[in-house]
Amino acid sequence: MKKITTFLALLLTCIIGATAADFVPKDGAKYLIKCKGDSKYAIWNTNCKKTFDGTEYNVLSNWNQCDTRSLFTVVSTGDGYFYIKPAADGTRYVFAINTIGADGNKNAEGNVAVKEVTDGTPDDACKWTISA
DSSP states (O other): OHHHHHHHHHHHHHHHHHHHHTOOOOTTOEEEOBOTTTOOEEEEEEEEEEEETTEEEEEEEEESSOOGGGEEEEEEOSSSOEEEEETTOTTEEEEEEEEEOTTSSEEEEEEEEEEEOOSSSOOGGGOBOOOO
16 A cells, blocks of 8 residues: 555656646736846836837836736737737737937846737737746
8 A cells, every 4th residue: 555655646746747847827827027036026017117119118126025926828820939918908919129228228137018909919029938
């Protein structure tokens, strides 16, 4: 009996591990994005703005707690990538941005921001790969 119990426990561990390793986001599902390093959540902070080519975008922030601004919807693009959208607004998409400060200098290369897309399909800056 002990051998069978040990075998079943090992099998269950392998199945759970294999399932986690093959994580694929479910199209249309809502997710929280949490940093492993400092356990903070990504948040769509509409008060945190950065400029790029004269346009202001809301930059994603991190926060010690989560609320509705921390929910993001994942949508498959059909070509192996995903769009990430704030769950609260279906017309906005998360994208990679290089920000420029009021002084005209680049403040940070590689920020993540949210932009409105009202004229159709988002561009490639809004496509992401997601892995566990």
